[in-house]
Amino acid sequence: MAVSDTRHQTRDTSVRLRRNGKGERLVFLHGAGGWPSWGPFMERLAEKYDVLLPEHPGFGLSDNPSWIRNVSDVAMYYLDFLDALGDPPFHLVGHSLGGWIAAELAVRNTARLRSLTLIAPAGVRVKGLECGDNFIWSREEYARNLFYDQALAEQELARVPTDDEADIDLANRYMAAKLGWEPRWFSPALETWLHRIRIPTLVVWGRDDKLFPSAYAKAWAARIPDIEVEIIPECGHRPQLEKADVTAQRVLAFLGGQP
Amino acid sequence: MKFTFFHLMPYRPLDMAERRKHRAAWVVLPNALYDPKKGADEYEAYIDQLVYAEELGFDHIAVNEHHQTAYGLMPAPNLIASALIARTRKAKIAVLGRALPLASNPVYIAEEFAMLDNLSRGRLITGFVRGIGNEYHASGINPFFSHERYQEAHDLIVAAWTRPGPFAFEGTHYNLRYVNLWPRPYQQPHPPIWIPSMGSSETIKWAAAPERKYPFLVTFSGRDLVTRYLTMYRDQARQYGYEASPDQLGWAVPLYVADTDERARAEAKEGLESLFNDFLAVPWEMLLPPGYMSLTSMKNTIKMRKALGTRARMTAEELIENGTAVVGSPKTVRAEIERLRDKTGADNLCTMLQFGVLSDALTRRNMEMFASEVMPHLR
Numbered sequence: 001m002a003v004s005d006t007r008h009q010t011r012d013t014s015v016r017l018r019r020n021g022k023g024e025r026l027v028f029l030h031g032a033g034g035w036p037s038w039g040p041f042m043e044r045l046a047e048k049y050d051v052l053l054p055e056h057p058g059f060g061l062s063d064n065p066s067w068i069r070n071v072s073d074v075a076m077y078y079l080d081f082l083d084a085l086g087d088p089p090f091h092l093v094g095h096s097l098g099g100w101i102a103a104e105l106a107v108r109n110t111a112r113l114r115s116l117t118l119i120a121p122a123g124v125r126v127k128g129l130e131c132g133d134n135f136i137w138s139r140e141e142y143a144r145n146l147f148y149d150q151a152l153a154e155q156e157l158a159r160v161p162t163d164d165e166a167d168i169d170l171a172n173r174y175m176a177a178k179l180g181w182e183p184r185w186f187s188p189a190l191e192t193w194l195h196r197i198r199i200p201t202l203v204v205w206g207r208d209d210k211l212f213p214s215a216y217a218k219a220w221a222a223r224i225p226d227i228e229v230e231i232i233p234e235c236g237h238r239p240q241l242e243k244a245d246v247t248a249q250r251v252l253a254f255l256g257g258q259p
Numbered sequence: 260m261k262f263t264f265f266h267l268m269p270y271r272p273l274d275m276a277e278r279r280k281h282r283a284a285w286v287v288l289p290n291a292l293y294d295p296k297k298g299a300d301e302y303e304a305y306i307d308q309l310v311y312a313e314e315l316g317f318d319h320i321a322v323n324e325h326h327q328t329a330y331g332l333m334p335a336p337n338l339i340a341s342a343l344i345a346r347t348r349k350a351k352i353a354v355l356g357r358a359l360p361l362a363s364n365p366v367y368i369a370e371e372f373a374m375l376d377n378l379s380r381g382r383l384i385t386g387f388v389r390g391i392g393n394e395y396h397a398s399g400i401n402p403f404f405s406h407e408r409y410q411e412a413h414d415l416i417v418a419a420w421t422r423p424g425p426f427a428f429e430g431t432h433y434n435l436r437y438v439n440l441w442p443r444p445y446q447q448p449h450p451p452i453w454i455p456s457m458g459s460s461e462t463i464k465w466a467a468a469p470e471r472k473y474p475f476l477v478t479f480s481g482r483d484l485v486t487r488y489l490t491m492y493r494d495q496a497r498q499y500g501y502e503a504s505p506d507q508l509g510w511a512v513p514l515y516v517a518d519t520d521e522r523a524r525a526e527a528k529e530g531l532e533s534l535f536n537d538f539l540a541v542p543w544e545m546l547l548p549p550g551y552m553s554l555t556s557m558k559n560t561i562k563m564r565k566a567l568g569t570r571a572r573m574t575a576e577e578l579i580e581n582g583t584a585v586v587g588s589p590k591t592v593r594a595e596i597e598r599l600r601d602k603t604g605a606d607n608l609c610t611m612l613q614f615g616v617l618s619d620a621l622t623r624r625n626m627e628m629f630a631s632e633v634m635p636h637l638r
Binding site: 135173 | 282286287395396399400401402403404542543544545548549550554557558561
């Protein structure tokens, strides 16, 4: 089955949406780097699930409504987004910024969710565990620090973006700063309310993540009651990209175990 | 013409070999490289230079704000302004400027300026800026909201100076139940506000608006850009239906005078090259954090940068050639200033006569030469 590539309207906001697969619906919320292409990780999930991959409002070519001021607004938007998609249940998966949005959504309302998967999520800060500064990194540092496998970083650095791609990257950087600059990649209130996430949760982290250290997984595990933790060795900040098969397998095992 | 003696107060004893191991002289440069004893000497020397400028007949003496950097040792320029008020009588004291968006409560800026205006009995000139992009890394303030905060802080400060208090201010970033300035400013309706800027059409349009008519000062730009931005301001004023007055237009420039062109170039070289390459230069990611300028301006800047290619170290010769620095004999310097003045109608020259590692002795001779051989001819 081919991946459908459409726009999706919720209230006043239209976003880009990729979708493929069949089964229970699974919504993947991307990270601050922007809307990912439909890679091997999505392929694997789409074998078992109806996978929806929206591009966040404000990113790339999605609408950029002025009422989005912070991550809470994006989380509230996604509650509307889920409502508009029809009957539950949904599986929610979020990476990095998308993990933060997913957690903010889940502390507000898990009624429509069957499970939550957080891959190297932003949103919580642990004092003393130093994070990378993606906003000061050069393009080269960014590529090198986000991958464990430097061959993959080389590949990324060799890619020359088209003008359209460069414009999209820039829009993404602007939105990343709007949502994540200060306080840097976290919301002080979020950790206080993580106990309200009472649905089955999986947190996945690349052991060698140089943006958010994998030791952060413990902080999430300590606050969400029904949680499993998976640390993937020899892997940077984007396990679903760098270790697509291992990560997909682990996520599918978790999802398959849910009633 | 009116003349300003402007200081950045760079930390000259900086170990440049160490400096080059780091991405910039800003934010991430380890402060172990700062020696307080040498630093105290720097402050003393620089304040003496500023005071001396009054004696030499400069109309304004000026300081500015930068954070966490060897480029400028004035995170709190009002402290220096206060010291200058106590040691001078006639010169206007210009703080060019305070970075409004960095303040958690802009009323504090309004209060401090009002104090300086009272202390000096109306000798204060204020400058409103957003700060270089680097300041957003240093302060943690979100660059995405820089423009919004600047506009709102400006409105709040001007209201605090001019509206009878107490009143409430209802904004997006600043919400205050009580705004009620004690002291009120000495000058009425309020101290002059200057807008120093690298030049952007948005800033020019805003500064030139009839309800503001703020003097505009182009900084760190070659003569073509200075001409372009000042012309833009005049055109904008005409579109608003008025003619910009010469004192609304100015530019800031590192400047060095000696008896011959050759000597001036030789003596200015190290100071200029250290200013532009070691103190000021920072990577793109620090200079222009996301949101610091509008997406459209940013795209234009990226295009321009692509056309220019990656820059190696700038040489003093290049900087002099394109007019970013004015260096030479009194005749050469006079001609260069006159040329730009006649082309743009600008009346306000902001001189930087100490720059980079330039020594006290050379700085003082430069000041004296400028005051005796250049200034009187342009008055």
